[in-house]
Amino acid sequence: MRGRVGGLTAITGALLAGQLSVAPPQRPGVAHTDSRPAAVPFAALDPAARSADPATLSARLAGPLANPALGNPAGLVVDALTGALLLDRRSDLPTAPASTLKTVVAAAALTTFGPRETLTTRAFYSPPATADGAATTVVGGGTLWLVGAGDPTLTAAAGPTGYPSFARLSDLATQVRGTGVTQVDRVVADQTLFTGPPTGEGWRDSYVTDGNVTPVSALEVDGGRGAAGATGPRTTTPAMAAANAFAAALRRCGVQVNSTEIGALPAAGVAQPGARQLAAVQSPPIPVLVERMLTYSDNDLAESLGRLVAHARGLPASFAGATSAVLDVLRELGVPTAGTYLADTSGLSTSNRIAPATLVALLRTAVLPGHPALRTLITGLPVAGFSGTLNDRYDSADTRAGAGDVRAKTGSLRIVTSLVGQVVDSDGRLLLFGFFAPVEEAGATRAALDQVAVALESCGC
Known part of the structure; x- marks a missing residue:
């Protein structure tokens, strides 16, 4: 066990060291502080480690994959270094991926934006007009425009919330008051x-009321909930909720607000004549958002990132634009996309179809040296027994051996339970896998998938 953890730690350390080297272009709503640092290649794919034998590995997994709780699962295991096919069960047939699809939007965001780029939420001020229509210079009355940049981590909390560098409405309000308004x-x-x-x-119609996702909006606060870190239902009007929260923050700062409403700035996001920017707050860097999205399977972040990729690539920032944009990025990375159909970028849709081979090929692209921008795709994967959606798993007698070793993105819908990720086997070889069980997630299904991953991790095959 210790040797396998050490091997994974070395790989993770090398992935964390990889950085980008090309200065990002300026994009509306996206801020960056300087050029990208120099790139270094990924390392720690040990060619001296003994390669797995496909027949032996397949025999090792036959029992766990035959668990009735998994139905008739599709699956794929490949050697990360060589790409050698070690196990293949219908991996070229598109299937519903559930939230494992978030690896695709992660790759798209990481290759579209630089490591220091952030999302900037802004406040513009339009002073009231005089009787003859001219704008006044007074600091009372008028309109404040709260302009969303697609940052679901914008928060109404005034103090620490446990997440790094939240953009805070309280800071935005303080800046506004500091201008004299x-x-x-x-x-x-x-x-x-x-x-x-x-x-x-x-x-599902119940996704919002069940708390799975907020209706997609470029402006929302605290993930569409009443407070940072809250659970339960989401608001059906996220932009209006954000305006109300901003008004409350302004009042706490001593700014009187008479009303709130939803509206649209005139053409191209420019406020009405005479408006000026008074305040701005930035999100954490986009790679940090990507990591959070993967680790916690954040649906709001996934949908926002997909639209931001579309906007950056000149496509509509809609479901259609986002899905088209992320698939374009996959093709540019050389990842096969045959048979793929995407209806969203979070994986919530039961209409999504993508081949297991596509997702595993994307993981391999991320761990090989050619694309250091993708390192966060790997470091953001939940770690078995330690973080995110795998935090409370791998704690039973038959799965504990995988704790700390299995790194994988989870997925669950009423039609599929999935797991896509990586392990270092007992010989020190990095293996990539994807398993898709055509059954609704339940405790037994999760446990059965975890047992498959542990059988793979413990394999000296």
Whole structure:
């Protein structure tokens, strides 16, 4: 066990060291502080480690894969270094991926944006007009425009919330008050960076009320919930909730607010004549957002990142634009996409179809030296028994051996339970896998998938 953990630690350390080297272009709503650091290649794919034998490995996994709790699962295991096929069960047939699809939007975001790029939420001020229509210079009345940049981590919390560098409405309000504004007639929420319907094809009507996702908006606060870290139902009007939260923050700072509403800035995101930017707050860097999305399977972040990729690539920031954009990135990376159909970028849709071979090929692209920008795709994967959606798993007698070793993205819908990730086997060889059980997630299903991963991790095959 110790040797396997050491091997994984070495790989993770090498992945963390990889950085980008090309300066990112300026994009609306995306801020960056300087050029990208120099790149270094990934390392620690040990060619001296003994390669697994496909027949032996397949025999080792036959029992765990035959568990009735998994139905008739599809699956794929490959050698990360050589790409050698070690196990293949219908891996070229597109299937519903559930949240393992988030690895795709992660790759798209990491290759589209630089490691220091952030999302900037802004406040613009339009002073009231005089009787002859001219703008006044007074600091009372007028309109504050709260302009969303697609940052679901924007928070109404004034103090620490346990997540690094949240963009805070309290900071935005303090900046506004610092300019001398003491009263506004209204706060207007602008969510026009994103377009199209707020919910997706193949989404359950209960996703919002069950708390799975907020209706997609370029402006939301605390993930559409009443407070940072809260659970339960999401608001159905995230932009309006953000405007109300901003108004409350302004009042605490001594700025009188008479009303709030939803509106749209005039063309191209520019406030009405006479408006000026008073304040701005930045999200954590996009790779940090990507890591959080993967670790905690954050649906709001996944949908926002997909639209931001689309916007950066000149496509509509909608479901259609986002899915088209992320697939374009896969093709540019050389990842096969035959048979893929995407309805969203979070994996919530039951209409999504993608081949297991596509997702495993993407993981291999991420661990090989050619694309250091993708390192966060690996470091963001939940760690068995330690973090994110695998935090409370791998704690039973038959799965404990995988704790700390299995790194994988989980997925669950009423039609599929999935697990896609990596392990270092007992010979020190890095293996990549994807398993898709066509059954609704339950405790027995999760445990059965974990047993498959542990059998792979403990294999000296």
